[in-house]
Amino acid sequence: MDADKHFVTGVFDDEDVLLKAVRKVRGSGIKIHEVYSPFPVHGLDEELGYKRSRLPIAAFMFGMTGTTLALVMQIWMLGYDWPMIIGGKNFASLPPFIPVTFELTVLLSALGMVATFLIVSDMKPYRWPRQFDLRSTDDKHIMAIDLALNGGKSKDELTRILKDAGASEVNEKNF
């Protein structure tokens, strides 16, 4: 990674102050790189202008894959590949196939969605994250602003805006 990334980070103690601050900072035309929080802050995604996650769609698609696979597997195995009379029922009768179909739907849906989440969030065990402030997993909310993407504003100007918005401290972070 090139070591010429320059960030200004605003440290916020309180989630309600943070929410107001995000609106204020974005209102003054500054692009926020990301806000790091120790816990999910409700409404923060809307304030930051993030679109709703499409993970539910992924979960549904994986679930449907599971349903299809389970039905095809059971109907093919017991209906065509090796038909057997079990309790005098049809070879491929649907009702007894429902439990396994349901379980595989849930299984694929859950595993597929979590895998998608890890991939789109770029999370892997061997990745060391770019940490703006170690307190962001403890009790502080860290608002990171990329200096290069806010060319119009100087560092001092950003510091003043963040302080005005309620940041308890403003730091600099270079990577």
Added chain:
Amino acid sequence: MQVTSSVRDPLVTGGKTVHDVSHDISRQVEGAPTKLWWAAMAVSLALLAYGFYCICVLLWNGIGVWGLNKTVGWAWDITNFVWWVGIGHAGTLISAILLLFRQRWRMSINRAAEAMTIFAVICAATFPMMHMGRVWLGFYWALPLPNAFGSLWVNFNSPLLWDVFAISTYFTVSLVFWYMGLIPDFAVIRDRAVVQGNKLRAGIYNAMSFGWQGGAKTWMRYESVALILAGLSTPLVLSVHTIVSMDFATSVIPVWHTTIFPPYFVAGAIFSGFAMVLTLLLITRKVFKLEDYITIYHIELMNIIIIVTGSIVGIAYITELFISWYSGVEYEGYAFYNRVSGPYAWAYWSMMTSNVISPQLFWIKKIRTSLAATFVLSIIVNIGMWFERFVIIVTSLHRDYIPSSWTMFHPTMYDIGEYLFTFGFFFTAFLLFAKFFPVINMAEVKSIVKATSEVPQPTEEEHVNI
């Protein structure tokens, strides 16, 4: 913005701040294990070792070493299986169903309860596997894999096979759900380790946290994943014990062959699960000094769930009795007469006392807010629920259709040994979890500290003016 009722009891006491939450929970992971922990570990490992010996004997000689006979072909193995699976249900109920109902009191107990679920399901799975005798061939018998019998597939019409899918899906999804919750908390320990200069711990916990950063976008996705996992787990947990009950309900043995089984089993599962959660949490909270996070209020709420599910179970027992008479079916009638007054009546009445009468004591506020009473009753409920499965399984089987086949079941040391094995495993796993993993979901508790603390937190105006 969340609006919180001012009349509700606080969920986090002791005026904890967000930083205190990180500190109080991570401290257990960072410090050396206590003497008490080592002592408990030694006992668990001893049980595990003895149980392992019994399992080796079982695998070497076959399941003839158990006390099973021609009439009672299922006894302690399936009793223990159903008992352990049932215990697991509370964890999923707390983490999934209470999440959908937005019950915030679940937040400080869900981590330990889900861990309990996972270990309990592993314990449960050992019994059917051992009962197969030749475990190493189990894959071919239980999973639809191409095999040497011309690919004679597994029977998808059988509830026993549904069980294979239900339990393994339940285990996998619970594990994933639990691990998802752990990811942000591992990152807390990682960052504390960086500050403390412990590189090894930082590296290990970073790997376990998948390099978690906690950006707003990740949190947004994370919450949507958690919500969907909860939505998936809710029907899943109901399906698991329903399918377990179908192992019995789809058979033609009197008393097993009843449509009441699925809801009755699910209620019983949640009932016994909450009892086990209470047993474990009362110890955990004492040992790790978590009284401010797992308060009397939490314990009271869990006891209320025990009253509700215990009463459902009680009604189910009485309904079964009534229907066996009202149906006019001779075999049903006899089976119940035998249960109530036959050679296993002691088991039936132990079950009735522990499961129907004892939880009713929780109607008294003094009892449901007393730690000692809760602890004792939670153990009684678990014993009662074990007897429930024993009564259903053994008393229904031991009087076969032909009186010449009537017999009793006597457990051997290997029946007992394998049960002890699962206890050894369960407690060993739980102790390891309690030592190396954060026992309380820090991220979730932090999100409610402000809204549910006893001490008023500074308002935003005050913050801005500082």
